[in-house]
Amino acid sequence: VQLVESGGGLVQTGDSLRLSCAASGRSFSADAMGWFRQGPGKEREFVAAITWTGGNTYYADSVKGRFTISRDNAKNEVYLQMNSLKPEDTAVYYCAADADYIVVVTTTTPHFWGQGTQVTVSS
Numbered sequence: 001v002q003l004v005e006s007g008g009g010l011v012q013t014g015d016s017l018r019l020s021c022a023a024s025g026r027s028f029s030a031d032a033m034g035w036f037r038q039g040p041g042k043e044r045e046f047v048a049a050i051t052w053t054g055g056n057t058y059y060a061d062s063v064k065g066r067f068t069i070s071r072d073n074a075k076n077e078v079y080l081q082m083n084s085l086k087p088e089d090t091a092v093y094y095c096a097a098d099a100d101y102i103v104v105v106t107t108t109t110p111h112f113w114g115q116g117t118q119v120t121v122s123s
Contacts, residue, residue, distance in 0.1 A: 001030040001112040003095045008117030011085055015121070019080040021095030021114060030097035030112055033078045034104040035069060037091035037119075047093070048080060049104045058105045063089075085121045092116040 007019040023030065034049040048069040049058045057069055068081040078095060098110035 001025045001097055003097060003112055003114035005093065005095045005114045005117040008093060008119045010120045010122065012122050013086060015085050016081070016083045017085060017119060018082070019093055019095075019117060019119070021078040021080075023076045023078065023095075023097065029099045032098050032101040032104040032110075033069075033071065034096045034098075034110060035078075035080045036094045036096055036108060037089075038094070038116075039088070039091040042091070044094070044108045046105065046108065049101065050078060051101055056101065082119070085119075087121050087123045090119060090121050092118050 002024045004022045005019060011017055031052050032049060035047040036044050037047050038044040046060050047063055048067055050069045050071050052073060066084045071078045094116045095114040096110035097112040098104050104110050
């Protein structure tokens with residue numbers, strides 16, 4: 001499974017941004033998809049998750065109500081719509097995948113990772 005993120009950039013506080021993750025070689029070994037982020041000087045943290053099959057979603061408390069994860073099964077793409085962005089959302093955002101949904105929502109060690117895309121929110 002190969003994951004390629006896109007859509008990062010520099011925005012201002014309150015702006016919106018949509019990240020995309022293109023998944024190739026998708027199989028049942030990567031049914032659960034997630035977005036993670038790592039801010040400057042911080043550890044990598046979970047942001048949101050979704051499954052290809054059931055579309056179940058889960059969010060970190062810090063982004064709930066502002067971010068929305070979705071997927072397009074036909075295009076093999078997962079998206080992260082980020083609204084009302086704050087400077088503390090500044091981070092490298094990573095797309096990740098694993099066969100186990102629990103691994104994605106409770107750990108930072110899914111099996112497959114993208115290269116990351118930078119999101120910078122200026123105040």
